[in-house]
Amino acid sequence: MKKVYVKEEVCVGCRLCEVYCITSHSKYKDVLKAFKLETQRPTPRIVIEENKPVSFSLQCRHCNDAPCVKSCITGAMQKDPSTGVVICDTDKCVGCWTCVLVCEFGAIIRDVNNKVASKCDLCAEAGEPACVKNCPNEALVYSEGGISA
Amino acid sequence: MSLSYLTPEFKVLRDYDKCINCKVCMRQCSFEVHSYDEHLDKMISNDMNCVNCQRCVVLCPTQALTIIKHPQTFKEHANWTYDAIRDIYRQAETGGVLLSSMGNDRPYPVYWDKMVINASQVTNPSIDPLREPMELRVYIGRKPDKIEIDENLNVKTKMPPQLKLETPIMFSAMSYGSISYNAHAALARAAEELGILYNTGEGGLHKDFRKYGKNTIVQVASGRFGVDREYLNTAAAIEIKIGQGAKPGIGGHLPGEKVSEDISATRMIPAGSDAISPAPHHDIYSIEDLAQLIYSLKEATDYQKPVGVKIAAVNNVAAIASGIARAGADYIAIDGFRGGTGAAPKRIRDNVGIPIEFAIAAVDARLRSEGIRHTISLVAAGSIRNSADIVKAIALGADAVYIATAALIALGCHMCQKCHTGKCNWGIATQDPNLVKRLNPEIGYKRLVNLVQAWSHEIKEMLGGMGINDIESLKGNRLMLRGIGMTQKELDILGILAAGE
């Protein structure tokens, strides 16, 4: 399945991926409105790791044998059998943060405003991940087999 | 030091209705202009540091930023201009030579814009490049007077080594040091894809780029950085740099801030120290010394590679070029006074040298009058800005052109003229790894390929319009040009007629 891979040698640490991740999961889906109108700015679903000069954005790896799915106490965290995307059903999520603890990559974030888990869903509605589309230096790639594919 | 009398040169205008406090601008500015103030809960800018590189403007997701020239003016004075006054403040504060980067920005006349090109009508049909074959290939190198063949049509002439260019454009010399590793990677790869060459400049050839050898021209400049046997033999051609248009008469200058470990290894000099090339080559004090160096380099490479000479366009460029031709050079590159640079003293950059338009016309005419023009190639450099400039340069007598500033602009340069600080926000003129990564060679080389291909197509359109289907028939074809708004003397030197004649 297609996942997001990062070329950290060209990541410039601008965090526009975060901005567009927030926008694509907002109510208004428009950058200005997402940041100005919504009373609570949505939590981004990616983690930016930085140790200058190295930087990169980290997304959920949608693991085949996902620890977060196995450990979810309510069954909110599910791997969709057809697309392979691991999605958190926020209606069921109780904010116990077990998934945050068990994720080997540290890719899940606590959305403290809504008390639910926040993680990458590969922008399932939009079709192409917003972070990939908007990276100004083509550091993110959405492909089957890694950055060279 | 007491108070500086300098006010900001640029002003950052931020539309707070659009600013979302994402802080991309703050993270991307190496000059530390933008910062987030927690107490005021908004982004603020320190205008004093801004150089108008527009990195923040381009990356801002809501286009909330505009950089303008600071509205603060002096009382109007046609002689003591804004720049003239501020240069004195700077020198009074620092006691230093004013440095600047990129090419001469003074309002001297641009002669490319005073020439117009012919088109054929009625008596001669124009040619459509989309339907008819149009050849742009040129060969750079020394050529014999005539061909010698035997009765069986075998060629007896020994052709001197040639550089094959699929289009008459090459990337001019920019040293590794003045520009970044990624910039070189983009240039080398684009040169390979386009079937042209790029020039390493005087900074040596990084070992990672040896694989692009057959698309590389290496320079032997006065500092002899990186020159060894492998350097010479890997390349397709060798260029002796006597001077460059931006700073005729003085040598290259790489400020210590830009001499990283990698630069130190490639150039074979100590890290962190200024790399200043001497003004003359200390083994070339006269034309016969140049002949000696040319032949030494040919011997070192078994006469397999063309050896060219690059000079700045100065007052008696025609005589100098004639001497170089007779000293055995395979091509002469002439760099006009608008040529760019990574760092140069501002006064030399803005006041020394002559325009390339006159230099090419004069050198072409002089070599022709001596009957040797057809034996050597001429490359024109020094602010070729578009494909029309290329057509005009070839019509004035060049065989091909070098582009550098245009290539960097294609890569993202916004001409802020601060290359000498090493803080290029576009990752081009810097060695800071945080900044270098901003130039993605994958994106960069495609942009360069796009630029050169677009220009090549435009050249074909213009050639077709003139009724020519081979670039060879444009070389020195001055009847295809007419001058507008030039004095008779200028027309005479360029060897063209006035529009209407």
Added chain:
Amino acid sequence: MLKEGYVRIPSGCAISGIIDRTGRLFSGQSIADSIATMHDRSNGLGGGFAAYGIYPDFKDYFAFHMFYDDLIAKQETENILKANYIVALEEKIPTRKTAHIKNAPLIYRYFAIPRPEKLKLSELDENEFTIKFVFNINSNIPGAYVFSSGKNMGVFKAVGYPEDVANFYKLESYKGYMWLAHGRFPTNTPGWWGGAHPFNLLNISVVHNGELSSYDTNRKYLEEFGYICTLQTDTEVAAYIFDLLLRRHGLPIELACKVVASPLWKQVERMSPKEKILYTNLKIIYGRALLNGPFSMIIAYEDGFVAINDRIKLRPLTAAKKGDMIYVASEELAIRQVCKNPESVWIPRGGEPVIAELIRDNEKEMYSTKEVTA
């Protein structure tokens, strides 16, 4: 208004050429009839002929044909001529009054050979010596113009329709083995006879229909070798290029044609290794001798003539063969007018020359070409 020579005048035209490959001499009437059929391709502002083999009695002498505006020019020229050459015969070129040819200059011819002591002093061969003489007169003596300087051949030209020019010069009374003709349609009104075609230097004569976009490039290249282009007409550079390639550089005629109408690089890529080396070298060395722009041209030289088009065939040219006679012309009707029932008629492809030479012991095969495909 500037005299031709100071200003460039492009033109559209008619050309025609006939050769008897056995060297049999025939009257100029045929060529005149041939070019007359193409009357509408000209506008009466220039016509001319080149005739080869017409002076058998003086075949080793240079036959100089001169125009003089006045007697002063004649006197000055003759002083230089006689100082450098032994003149065996000098006379006015016989002409016949016709209503259509007006304002004729003085027209003279001289049969001369270089003075041996002058030739030796110059350290040149007689051809280079004569070229120098011709350039000297044409550039430096106002009102004098050498318009023909070959041996056993002559150019006859004027301002007027070619058939009238033939009539004027009594060409029906000359007999030659090879004739070229030209009718001119210039886009200006030159009054000067020297500007008409054919253009001649030594034994090379050129008639040309077309315009050379590469003119200035070609001219500047030739000037490096000492050729002085006085006329600013395209034909002049074509003639000089052939003189350079054939006489000075000794290239065979087929290769000279491949220089002026060279194959494209992608055609060269597909050639055999030996040909690839040959054509790559030719294109690199002689790039500035490439003729660009539309043209159909007939170049006559010592051994015969070659008719050639630009490589994308932007001007018409037809060729025909009957026995040992070869005909080329801008239009087929010009050939059929003087050649009933030719054996074959064809249209040469762009860039492929039709070479018609005198039959000699080591006979050169004529270049046969395929028809142009639509």
